[in-house]
Amino acid sequence: GAVVSQHPSRVICKSGTSVKIECRSLDFQATTMFWYRQFPKQSLMLMATSNEGSKATYEQGVEKDKFLINHASLTLSTLTVTSAHPEDSSFYICSASGDNSNQPQHFGDGTRLSIL
Amino acid sequence: RKEVEQDPGPFNVPEGATVAFNCTYSNSASQSFFWYRQDCRKEPKLLMSVYSSGNEDGRFTAQLNRASQYISLLIRDSKLSDSATYLCVVNGGGGFKTIFGAGTRLFVKA
Numbered sequence: 001g002a003v004v005s006q007h008p009s010r011v012i013c014k015s016g017t018s019v020k021i022e023c024r025s026l027d028f029q030a031t032t033m034f035w036y037r038q039f040p041k042q043s044l045m046l047m048a049t050s051n052e053g054s055k056a057t058y059e060q061g062v063e064k065d066k067f068l069i070n071h072a073s074l075t076l077s078t079l080t081v082t083s084a085h086p087e088d089s090s091f092y093i094c095s096a097s098g099d100n101s102n103q104p105q106h107f108g109d110g111t112r113l114s115i116l
Numbered sequence: 117r118k119e120v121e122q123d124p125g126p127f128n129v130p131e132g133a134t135v136a137f138n139c140t141y142s143n144s145a146s147q148s149f150f151w152y153r154q155d156c157r158k159e160p161k162l163l164m165s166v167y168s169s170g171n172e173d174g175r176f177t178a179q180l181n182r183a184s185q186y187i188s189l190l191i192r193d194s195k196l197s198d199s200a201t202y203l204c205v206v207n208g209g210g211g212f213k214t215i216f217g218a219g220t221r222l223f224v225k226a
Contacts, residue, residue: 043216044160044203044216046214049213093159093160102148104148104165105162106162108159109158112157
């Protein structure tokens with residue numbers, strides 16, 4: 001089946017640090033990738049849709065200057081949390097699907113971000 | 117009304133029980149439907165797609181009712197390892213994006 005790799009799986013850093021998370025589709029080309037955030041005991045919240053070769057589409061309430069997304073190739077999207085603060089601590093998950101929008105999404109392993 | 121609604125549960129059932137979850141969706145243009153399973157502090161994993169004709173995979177059966185706009189998941193002979201949160205996912209065309217339900221928590225007890 002489709003495999004999506006996410007790295008790193010765990011990050012602990014000081015407030016003010018910028019953190020980059022990578023999401024790779026290993027065995028298929030993903031023109032679209034998605035970035036989610038999940039707080040404890042809450043549901044997945046879509047942050048943005050990452051489109052290869054163009055600007056990401058951000059959901060309402062998500063600061064695009066705070067969460068920088070780059071989708072430079074068909075197999076790699078990155079999310080950079082700039083100047084992270086403790087309230088940014090969360091579980092960040094990426095997903096990708098093939099060209100057919102009706103295909104299921106496949107998720108990376110997630111990145112647990114803790115800002116001290 | 118939420119675009120995708122699920123009963124959050126939790127459902128507490130004994131091993132061997134049969135349990136069913138429903139999920140309703142509001143957009144009649146939705147085209148594809150899935151059930152995902154998410155374990156605590158892990159990423160969601162695709163459990164099964166849901167087809168109009170219904171589909172079965174071992175102890176799991178998924179059904180779609182387009183007229184009433186709901187999908188269901190039936191788990192037979194529950195195992196302890198079935199304990200997880202089950203997410204209903206609805207996907208549509210025409211710019212309608214993938215929408216995740218908030219999930220239904222299941223606890224299977226010995």
